[in-house]
């Protein structure tokens with residue numbers, strides 16, 4: 001990769017196509033955010049575990065946001081040098097490889113249509129899947145969704161020539177100024193449950209086991225790449241710009257990067273639609289109860305991470321606030337945080353339980369309700385559950401690799417001081433919430449900048465800092481509640497198994 005001179009007027013773009021919002025940002029050379037735009041997108045929840053999104057809506061939102069930030073970049077900056085694209089992971093759609101036209105909806109990572117198949121796969125091939133992909137067979141990953149799409153296309157249409165890919169691949173195709181074949185990056189491929197994270201290839205045994213042909217999958221490239229992903233064509237008014245795409249990554253990997261976790265032992269927790277806790281492990285570190293995944297690849301090097309997932313995070317709070325007929329999520333959270341003491345306990349497993357339990361058929365439970373319980377106590381218990389579930393995951397991580405201080409937190413729900421304070425006490429460590437809670441966009445912009453300059457990622461100097469939370473005198477009280485909650489969780493799990 002060519003090295004280029006560093007100029008203080010250089011700027012880099014980021015596109016983050018998440019589950020709830022599509023966002024774009026422009027960053028200066030020190031990774032200060034200088035313009036941003038966000039558009040909310042719809043999620044359709046149907047019977048039988050169906051969760052889908054409209055790819056056209058996502059693409060329109062992406063174009064709108066990118067064009068809108070271009071208009072807002074101050075004149076003193078030069079042309080954007082590069083762009084990085086990051087995305088909600090595991091979600092897949094089928095499309096025409098020549099013109100990029102979608103032939104299905106985007107089947108969300110939250111979709112459970114593959115539940116039975118993933119159970120069967122777990123029973124028969126659980127260890128093979130873990131060894132090869134680092135993942136635990138679950139409908140969360142792409143494999144069973146891809147299989148469902150293949151069967152469905154066979155039954156309901158004449159389409160013969162199609163590919164099935166994660167969202168990054170489709171966006172790269174549809175935003176490109178030139179014709180480009182279907183491509184994805186290693187971090188996204190590692191979430192499909194079909195990709196061998198040691199050999200860095202689609203795994204022929206797994207493809208055969210699940211019954212998927214490699215021909216319908218995209219080619220896999222490095223996360224930070226100088227010349228594979230083409231250029232994004234941006235037009236506004238009479239101006240057209242072509243900006244090279246120099247990085248593509250799954251959103252949680254991008255946020256690990258954006259939180260500056262570039263050394264083994266550094267970790268972050270992102271509280272978005274779901275919550276995702278990732279620790280940089282450098283090399284692959286095996287764990288039976290957590291997910292081993294590719295963090296990023298750059299030049300000849302690969303870096304791995306351990307991951308624990310909470311399937312419903314911000315989405316559970318949104319759901320509860322709207323069910324209660326309350327207007328504002330942030331105001332409801334603030335009010336819930338002010339409650340002195342609450343006896344309500346919750347397991348907000350609205351989409352099943354993620355790590356380290358992987359029970360896709362469990363649903364949400366609440367205990368401790370009385371006639372005097374008010375809705376804010378219940379909201380508080382949902383917030384507390386995020387800190388408790390995170391603690392269970394991090395306890396598991398600590399069995400495998402030392403966790404370095406501080407733990408970085410980001411994502412919309414990380415604005416909750418309650419969650420941050422509880423984490424500091426439960427984990428007995430410093431927590432840092434980034435000044436700008438959007439580490440995902442920052443991470444993908446950082447990756448594109450590294451690709452542009454061709455520099456060593458650990459030599460980066462970027463602006464950082466944020467609010468610190470440390471263990472305090474509430475430690476015993478929080479630990480006591482955690483113990484009660486843990487017993488409640490175990491009773492929920494055993495009830496479900498029985």
Ligand SMILES: O=P(O)(O)OC[C@H](O)CO
Nearest residue numbers: 018019088089272273274
């Ligand atoms: O859309 P988010 O930010 O909740 O992230 C979704 C994850 O990538 C799913 O694995």
